[in-house]
Amino acid sequence: MIARVSSDIPNFSESLSAAIPGISLNIMALIIFSGVLIYLSWQLALVVFATLPFYNISINTFNKKLKKLSKLEREKNSKVMEGIRESIEGTLTIKRFNKSNYFIEALKSYINDWIKASNKHNLFIQSIEDFITFIRGICPIIVLSFGGYLVMKGDITLGTLIGFYSFMNWIYEPVRVISHFFISLQSTIPVFKRIKEIHEMEEETSGLELLNKVKNIEYRNVYFSYDSIPILEGLNLKIRSNERIAIVGESGSGKTTVIKLVMRYFNVDKGNILVNGKSIVEYSLHDLRRKIIVVHQNDFLFNMSIRENILLGEKFSEKEFTNAIKVACIDKFINELGKGYDTIVGERGTRLSDGQKQRIAIARAVIRKPDVLILDEATSGIDSQTEAEIFKNLQNLNITVIIISHRLSTIKKADRIIVLHKGRVICEGNHENLLKNCRKYNDIIRNQLIVV
Ligand SMILES: Nc1ncnc2c1ncn2[C@@H]1O[C@H](COP(=O)(O)OP(=O)(O)O)[C@@H](O)[C@H]1O
Ligand SMILES: [Mg+2]
Known part of the structure; x- marks a missing residue:
């Protein structure tokens, strides 16, 4: 390019x-x-x-x-x-x-x-x-x-x-x-x-329907493949308002792909993803991406100040800004930086630690008050104590939170844990339930998750 x-x-x-x-x-x-x-x-x-x-x-x-x-x-x-x-x-x-x-x-x-x-x-x-x-x-x-x-x-x-x-x-x-x-x-x-x-590259197509509030999300028999390699094969999943969901699965099992589909980075091959009962393709992309916001593991930081990276040119009140900073626990480290919120982060944020970068990315999402906030391994660089604090803060926001994480302490607190395997949801339930009834969940915990 x-x-x-x-x-x-x-x-x-x-x-x-x-x-x-x-x-x-x-x-x-x-x-x-x-x-x-x-x-x-x-x-x-x-x-x-x-x-x-x-x-x-x-x-x-x-x-x-x-x-x-x-x-x-x-x-x-x-x-x-x-x-x-x-x-x-x-x-x-x-x-x-x-x-x-x-x-x-x-x-x-x-x-x-x-x-x-x-x-x-x-x-x-x-x-x-x-x-x-x-x-x-x-x-x-x-x-x-x-x-x-x-x-x-x-x-x-x-x-x-x-x-x-x-x-x-x-x-x-x-x-x-x-x-x-x-x-x-x-x-x-x-x-x-x-x-x-x-x-001539295909442009994103946006629907016309306005989206005021995301009340629920439903994956209905979703199939998806990258270059004809199947990743999701008949995925069914319902997410209700204000739920705290954790998605677990082996690395490469398609967790990020599930998220990319609801954000419409890609369209599904077969099946449907519905928001409030209507296919997501019918909604305006702008609305969809305003109401559902995802923070990825290595979200891009621009070579601007911390404040500019959070605002991205939008007007928010000082109160909204301070609030987002608190939720993301940025106030904990900001005084260590020479110019506070006006510190320039460097190209791709090279002047900050991974955990600091991730917290800025979280604040950038939180300040926009989404109905659904998705954290895709977005706290991997943050110590578990601060991470727990961030999740507690998110709980007070009364929004739907979807977490993909490798930390058991984080996953345990979810209302519902979704276990993804071979392109489908194979078990769901809370931690205790899954420990009793889901062999894969036990496998994953034994082999992959870092127990904290
Ligand atoms: N853009 C892409 N093009 C082709 N294959 C991809 C792409 N993104 C992911 N994959 C493949 O899809 C599978 C699922 O990826 P992903 O959803 O990122 O898994 P997870 O987040 O569970 O680790 C992996 O095998 C990965 O190699
Ligand atoms: Mg992933």
Whole structure:
């Protein structure tokens, strides 16, 4: 995406803006000069025109290969961009594993591939243009021989031949520019296609129905797969207002996917997700994502202040702000930071600890007063005492809370625990119930959850 924006778009606009003004002037010049040549001698003009199709032929013959080479060059360019981006973002991991050389070599090979592809592409363009110059080179020989014959026959005068000959070269410049335009157009088409692909990406579709309050959520026989790998296979789940639900399951069992579906990051393959009895696709996306808010494990923090990261440009009263801060237990650490809420968090929040980042993400969600708050391993970096405090604060808000967590102390407190396995809900109930009746729940506790 970044390569397309930062490299393809300038590339495309440059070639168009260079070519378009030139092309119309040269077409005009071509018409005028052709008129003059015909006026001087139509027989010789015919000879000159007869060589022009060669330009077309050469362009048409080579354009398929040219498009292929241009596409390859763009792809290799993307690879270089991607490599640079990853080495910058992954610096810490690269250094920690002493892998600088490995990544430098990889980047070198991407750059080499790109240079090779770029050279091939440019050489090919050059050889087409050389071929055209070659045709242009033989044309005067034909004109002079045929013209000499016409002079001897008395059809034209020597003066006309000399005039024609010196004027003839004028026609080749516009022809060269026009053919060059078509050649570079061939290279530009793949670039254009890459840009077009972004434009043609399917946009999110929003329903029109307004959503005032989420009273209940129901997953009804939901099927979902990523790239035809089934993840959810007939999932049924009802969530009522003000409930505290915990979802547990082995890692990779589809817990996050369940959440992504209700947020409409993806649409279900089969079945339905209903809010207040109506399919979620009918609701305005804006409303849906305002009333149901999820905090992910590594929610994105922008390189702005803590306050700005929470507000995200929206107006909230100071009271609402302080309230959200308290719920998320940010007030516990804010004094340790130099500038309090105006402290800049750094790119992706690098200047904060994981637990601090997560608490900012929670405050960002809480301040918006959702009806349903979903915490998807959003407290994994927070110590269990603070986590317990946050959950206690959330309970006082009278909203539905869905928690995905690996901490038993957290899960235990839920009104209802949902056990996810092989794309379905296999057990549900409170902790004691499940301990008695659900083998999988016992397995999970024994093998996976960190008991605190
Ligand atoms: N965007 C994606 N594309 C393809 N596969 C994915 C994607 N996201 C998750 N998966 C796969 O779907 C399965 C369930 O993932 P997830 O819902 O994140 O599990 P959990 O949150 O329970 O650990 C995993 O096997 C994972 O590899
Ligand atoms: Mg997950």
